[in-house]
Amino acid sequence: MIKKTIILLVLVSSFNALWAQTALKSEKCLTKNNVDDRYASYSPDGNWIVFESNREGYWHIFLMDSKGQNEQKLTTNSADNRRPSWHPNGKKILFESNRSGKFELYTLKVKNREVRKLQTPTENGELIFATYSPNGKNIAVSFRESEDRSNIILLKRTGKLVRWLTTEDRRSFYPKWSNDGKEIVYFSRKETENQDDEIYRLNIKTGVESRLTNWAKHNFCPSWSFNNSRIVYVTSMEDLRPEIYIMDADGSNKTRITNNEDGDTLPNWHPKENRILITAYRAGNFEICELELH
Template sequence: MKFNLPILLLVFIFSTAYTQENGFKEVQLTDNNSNNRYSSYNKEGTKILFESDRDGRWQIYIMDIDGNGESRVLTSTSNDRRPTWHPFKNMILFESDRSGTNELYTYDIDTKALKMVPIPLEGHKSYAEFFSNGVELIFCLETEKGNKDIYRVHKKGKLLRKLVSNEQKNRYPKASRRGDFVLYTSDKNNTQDTDVIYNYSVLQKSNNKISFFKDDCSDASWPNVTNRLVFSGLIDKEDHTTTEIYTMQTDGSRKLRITYNEQDDSLPHWSPNDINILVTRRMPNGEQIFKILLKEPL
């Protein structure tokens, strides 16, 4: 069966415009024939960091908050992935396979200093993020069985502690502003092969499930000034089959749907003042970065 591309695009544009009437205003920030993902704001909210495979491998890019001024942060022959900002400095943390194994690196944008985080563990390290104190970080370590455990460590490789360990894939850890809780996504204790969001208490060393097994929820992130988490989820599966963006209270209550469209939305990230959300959307030409305007005028 042959499809007419202009007709498909017209249907896509109409369905997107129709469904967005139920949600918030949106701005598309990237638009190219590649995948652009893992977007996040710097502390001032003036720059957006993200990864892109437009050069044939994953590389780290930066752009203005309106999507203009795109430029590559680093140039390498390796895959540099999942960049995140330091909470106080003009520095990023990312993972790279430049040594043959996924290791974690910091890069100071001002001084151009590139350093590997000397973590005394063998195996692929991923999904790294700084704690709010700026001197510690959290990351995932892939085990020999392909599962992922979550660790906390000083940026100099000291004070290594395992936070979450089981026979499942635990990923996308996000520490709270005070460092007392860690959000993460896991498929543990789940017979339906869906992801569930957990909140780990650093002090009590306990796990609290805050999404339901019947839903497929992941990529939860903490707010900066409000008390609402943001996450991607496939909820009400009888009504739609694509993941959308939601917010909820820190205990998992009062879920609010933010996006309404026919594409998968994932990897949400709050702006510094929680007035908009960056998301990754699977479009016909690849994954693209959108800004969802909650309070900010279009």
């Protein structure tokens, strides 16, 4: 019994060393609604936040300032408008909508609400989780062919296909660019028999790839810091809620950031890297919350 106890203590100690939780300076929710608010990101200057909300039945794109005030509804049609992301100039938003019957990519000018559909290759699937490259010339996006098969493709900003970045028979989702535009991170089940999500780092030019996580169950929703040195992401183990973690860009120094009664997901960095936006499950709904780091 004593031997088993010692082994257990060693394992717990090793676990805590690997997933060391750092104290947050503060955590606050910017939205408090009886609906779901999700998928938030800061504008390139850090002054605005774009997010999606289903407060009116359909999913729509909303804008608010960085303090959670001055909300504006950006889309008005009778369809779902989802997963917004910023153009690097801060004047335009890329999002997906099923207004044509399946999810395709659209752009929206923040100033005058002008919406334009991109001419994208969606004959045999749909496009989700799209993001602009830092220079605004390209788009990385997940092309979903079925529930169990999706890959990352590279488009021109007009929507024209450049090439496939992954060609797997499993799920690969959620590409996010490094700030120098040379690499993306994403998560995939390609090496786990379609069971567990793991995070990968891919060089766009060379195709060289490295796996950054190797932990039972799910590691997902990665996002680069603006100086490319760190990656924030989500880990969810079996029967445990998802929590926010940070690791170095090479996959080392994995550090736990949140420890809440309910799950936290979809993290995105502030340009100054002192704050992170998350989608947090609170009181029965998803809300947009902000983590301030020491």
